[in-house]
Amino acid sequence: MKFRGFCVNVSFLWVEGMALFPFILLRHKHAGRFLLNHERIHLRQQLEMGIILFYIWYFAEYLVRLAQYRKHYLAYLHISFEREAYSHQADLEYLGRRRFWAFCRYI
Numbered sequence: 001m002k003f004r005g006f007c008v009n010v011s012f013l014w015v016e017g018m019a020l021f022p023f024i025l026l027r028h029k030h031a032g033r034f035l036l037n038h039e040r041i042h043l044r045q046q047l048e049m050g051i052i053l054f055y056i057w058y059f060a061e062y063l064v065r066l067a068q069y070r071k072h073y074l075a076y077l078h079i080s081f082e083r084e085a086y087s088h089q090a091d092l093e094y095l096g097r098r099r100f101w102a103f104c105r106y107i
Helices: 033-049 051-069 072-077 080-088 102-106
Strands: 006-009 017-020 023-026
Touching: 017 033, 023 033, 033 051, 033 080, 051 072, 051 080, 072 080, 080 102
Parallel strands: 006 023
Antiparallel strands: 017 023
């Protein structure tokens, strides 16, 4: 699948980028290719799980990680979806060979 999402500039966004299927919300008009790839990995995750289930899982895992690490940023970095996206954001060919539910390897 080669769906790349629709990029939308949202200057008041509190993070550099956010995937909200089918959109990639970006704080700056010219996002780097690694950031775009990171967010496209999230779009694929959302398609696989279904958008609602993705966000329920994301939030639940964040709460578990927050209890585990007691710091917001560490909790965020250890969410399985983020671990997969950060691990492969520099590999621009990753989505072409990514396996279904690949994030499960990062739980």
